[in-house]
Amino acid sequence: MSSKNVLYVFLIGYGIVTLLPFLWALASSFKTFAEVSNGSVSLIPHPFTLSNYEKIFVEEELFPRWLLNSLFIASVGTLLNLIFNSMCGYALARLRFPGRAGMFYAVLAVLMIPFQVTMIPLYLILSQLGWLNTYQGMIVPVMVNATFIFMMRQFFVNFPKELEESAEMDGLSKFGTFFRIVLPLAKPALAAQAIFVFMAIWNDFMRPLIILSDNEMFTLPLGLNQFKGQHYSYWNLIMAASMVFTLPVLAIYAFFNKFFIKGISFTGGKF
Amino acid sequence: MFSKKAREAGQGYLFVLPAALTILVFILIPIFYALFLSFNDVELLGGTHFDFAGWKNYENIFDDTRTKIAFLNTAKYVAIVVPCQTILALFLAAMLNTGLKGQSFFRVLFFLPTLTSSAVLTLIFMWMYNKYGLINYLLSSVGLPTYNWIGNPDIALYSIMIMNIWSTAPFFMVIYLAALQDIPDSLYEAAELDGAGPAKKFMHITVPMLRPITSFVIIMGIIGTFQLFDQSYIFSNGSGGPNNSTLTVVLLIYQYAFKSLGTMGFAAAIAFVLALVIFLATVLQRKFSKEESVF
Numbered sequence: 001m002s003s004k005n006v007l008y009v010f011l012i013g014y015g016i017v018t019l020l021p022f023l024w025a026l027a028s029s030f031k032t033f034a035e036v037s038n039g040s041v042s043l044i045p046h047p048f049t050l051s052n053y054e055k056i057f058v059e060e061e062l063f064p065r066w067l068l069n070s071l072f073i074a075s076v077g078t079l080l081n082l083i084f085n086s087m088c089g090y091a092l093a094r095l096r097f098p099g100r101a102g103m104f105y106a107v108l109a110v111l112m113i114p115f116q117v118t119m120i121p122l123y124l125i126l127s128q129l130g131w132l133n134t135y136q137g138m139i140v141p142v143m144v145n146a147t148f149i150f151m152m153r154q155f156f157v158n159f160p161k162e163l164e165e166s167a168e169m170d171g172l173s174k175f176g177t178f179f180r181i182v183l184p185l186a187k188p189a190l191a192a193q194a195i196f197v198f199m200a201i202w203n204d205f206m207r208p209l210i211i212l213s214d215n216e217m218f219t220l221p222l223g224l225n226q227f228k229g230q231h232y233s234y235w236n237l238i239m240a241a242s243m244v245f246t247l248p249v250l251a252i253y254a255f256f257n258k259f260f261i262k263g264i265s266f267t268g269g270k271f
Numbered sequence: 272m273f274s275k276k277a278r279e280a281g282q283g284y285l286f287v288l289p290a291a292l293t294i295l296v297f298i299l300i301p302i303f304y305a306l307f308l309s310f311n312d313v314e315l316l317g318g319t320h321f322d323f324a325g326w327k328n329y330e331n332i333f334d335d336t337r338t339k340i341a342f343l344n345t346a347k348y349v350a351i352v353v354p355c356q357t358i359l360a361l362f363l364a365a366m367l368n369t370g371l372k373g374q375s376f377f378r379v380l381f382f383l384p385t386l387t388s389s390a391v392l393t394l395i396f397m398w399m400y401n402k403y404g405l406i407n408y409l410l411s412s413v414g415l416p417t418y419n420w421i422g423n424p425d426i427a428l429y430s431i432m433i434m435n436i437w438s439t440a441p442f443f444m445v446i447y448l449a450a451l452q453d454i455p456d457s458l459y460e461a462a463e464l465d466g467a468g469p470a471k472k473f474m475h476i477t478v479p480m481l482r483p484i485t486s487f488v489i490i491m492g493i494i495g496t497f498q499l500f501d502q503s504y505i506f507s508n509g510s511g512g513p514n515n516s517t518l519t520v521v522l523l524i525y526q527y528a529f530k531s532l533g534t535m536g537f538a539a540a541i542a543f544v545l546a547l548v549i550f551l552a553t554v555l556q557r558k559f560s561k562e563e564s565v566f
Contacts, residue, residue: 003469015381018383039403039408084289085290087286091283091287106291114494114546117302117542117546120524121300124304125300140297143293174279206500206501224391225505239395249386250383
């Protein structure tokens, strides 16, 4: 009994440690500049105001644009990842073709290369292609992810063959079988992948910093950083912008929570 | 009509083509390109010029003071953050695996920081670390000394460490949680019959059974912490200050590649050295944990 209570004290204590920064940021986003600048630490804004949110959406012309840029790049990037990673993982698991082993080892090798090694050449290649500061420059280089090719391969290796065979008997092509039979059955793996890839692109800071130079093309993390530079003491505005930035990911997480934990246990358990 | 084998091969190539092309153009070619860059002086003004420089860029790594500082800062950061976040993650997971009521609520709650972008977290913490911010307020209200968390060169790197342990531990906690499910209950039951308390069960069953996962968590932690960038960039406005105290290797690579002219080849050389260091650290860790499991 008492050891249980000790556990609860720890859990609640750590819960507060986790939540407090978010609550404090949320509270600050509803405070007036006067309250924020006189050093109030209250978690309840007094007076309560929505003007910070109004300001970032109405007066900051670029803020909605950054939000749209982020949504567009992350959504398209995620969709392409789902299709291409699954296709490649499926071929590596199921189809026989010369060079398959080489492709598999290439995928494994790529898993170990830190981004810092490839980022300088990536910049030069994108500049040669004329893709700096463009959507395709942000999307195409990350439309495939070795980690998830590997994960999808592991998934398809353990996938029952009979369904595919019967679909082929019914005259479906490999593409037909893949898109109409196999992919729909791979939903849990796809959901986990979707969240991880979306979050990675949505939250990415370094790649946009290198690739994007026009304010109009910025994604939210870059926009936010610049916003901080312009309004360096307006923490009420910065916190409001931060909250808007955090909401979409929280919504996706709430929606996919089950798959999320499953997906992690799946990738974690493989090592 | 093609043979069945040839048709399957053709389909195989079509399936891997998008992935293969992307990996080739944006990862494999860049690796060799980077190697080439690291042996050249690169000039970007008016088109790109390369001058073969031999090992000069690599030799300069040992002469450059800021590079030395960046590697030292990063090493300190890895050495402190990796053990702290691993132990914290293990304890959180163990607490959440005791079958208490409401544990799924706590699991979701604890996971929040992992979902939030580093840019947002850094801004929230900068605001909390503020002179009049929440943290100094809490410290002074219980009679502890307050700090200039961002402006003091002796403290700034620790400020980033605290923030990152807090934000990364929950991710590893979830990995541990999944692994804890796989430990057979019978082991704990047997230990209980022998009269082992919770602490003994934790030290003699949980920790040893989780060793392979711990190895994975440490390797992922090493890879992640060596690549610290966003937080120190935002914290210091890209400078690595105050007084180079938050200058990390990746921030230095960024600065030499994109902020100062004529040092792109040097930056590529540092990037290769960093990759080598990360690789060696993970190999050493693996070797170390394998030897350990022999006993």
